[in-house]
Amino acid sequence: MKTLVIGAGNMGSAFVQQLHAAGHAVSVTARNADKAAALAAQYPGVDAVAAPGAAANAEVVILATGYADAVDALKSLGDLSGKVVVDITNPLTPDYMGLTLGHSTSAAEEIAKALPGAQIVKAFNTLFAQVLAGGADLGNGQTASVFVASDSASAKARVTELAQSMGFATVDAGSLKNARYLEPLAGFNIYLGYGAGLGTSIAPTWVHKA
Template identity: 35%
Template sequence: MRIGIIGAGQMARALGGGWAAAGHEIALGARTSARAEAAAAAIGHGAKATTVAEAVAFGETTLLALPVSALEEVLTEHRETLTGRTLIDCTNAFAPDAGGFKLSEPAVAERIAATVPGARVVKAFNLLAAEVWAGPERVFEGRPLTVPLCGDDAEAVATVAGLAEDLKLRPVPAGDLARARYLEATSAFVVGLWFAGHDARAMFPPLESAFAVADD
């Protein structure tokens, strides 16, 4: 598959590197050619550095791996080309808060869909840091690392699920795009706990122990 990546940071490198290693074609566009070239070199496996416009045109699927503050300009400028494409939104609108993070806006994925109404937006890969996606570990405490996916288009969700499997991850459809705001809020809450030195996984029992007995 041809995947266009907009952005040259750690998420672009981690996800792009995994997909390139799995045999996908990667074109990466960034604000400057130097940033694009450095990220493409880090990805390797034939990934090529391009302009943002070229990466948008290249991708059958496009990963938005840029700051939330830059989304409006990129999406508006390339709205026509992105129409009909699968857009993967891995962004988080984090803002500092006492004891962790809060969201600077409540629903980035929904804003992306409203800005490019013909695009098929899927929220994915936003819960964990890029270093986790780039690392070799895919099973923790005997359980496969899971990626929830939110989107309105079943075909697009299936496409992103396949890309998650290419990274040796377990994709889980988690509802329509309106539910993506819960993923975004969960990320802010959980990442804040991790940054404060707390083990967020300890809040949740395994599935077989997660259900309460109904009250009479």
């Protein structure tokens, strides 16, 4: 699958690593071009590209920036009409211990409003970068879950396929409106990791009783 990762920080780097390992065609763009180039150089066949027009041939665009930078980063790519865009952001307060919006909207819904032509999918926002980089196997027979929410059935299917190709279990999280639940879930995971001292090798997952 042809993928474009926006961002070369911890999450962007983890995505490039895992997408490349899963055999996908990967391009990466970032505000810091040198950082994107350095990341791409670690993986044969991965390209660092300038933002304008970078999404033209991409089947899936992965937004790996902070929420505050999300809309500007996406708009810098140019026309995203019909493009599948994976929003992994969480609208966190500066201390990471709270959310700046919720209940009546979500980061994903606000991004969708700003880019009405794109097919926004909420996914991967409940994973720490360390878990993503380390792979889906959590040990003890557990596989990390990726919750996938979107108003587009075809976009949801595409992102589900992408997540499964990297070894993750997937949970159909319904419509994009349910990002209002997924973002607080991520916030709670962040609290457990940092506030409660459990570390960043944790992830919420869904299990089915046999």
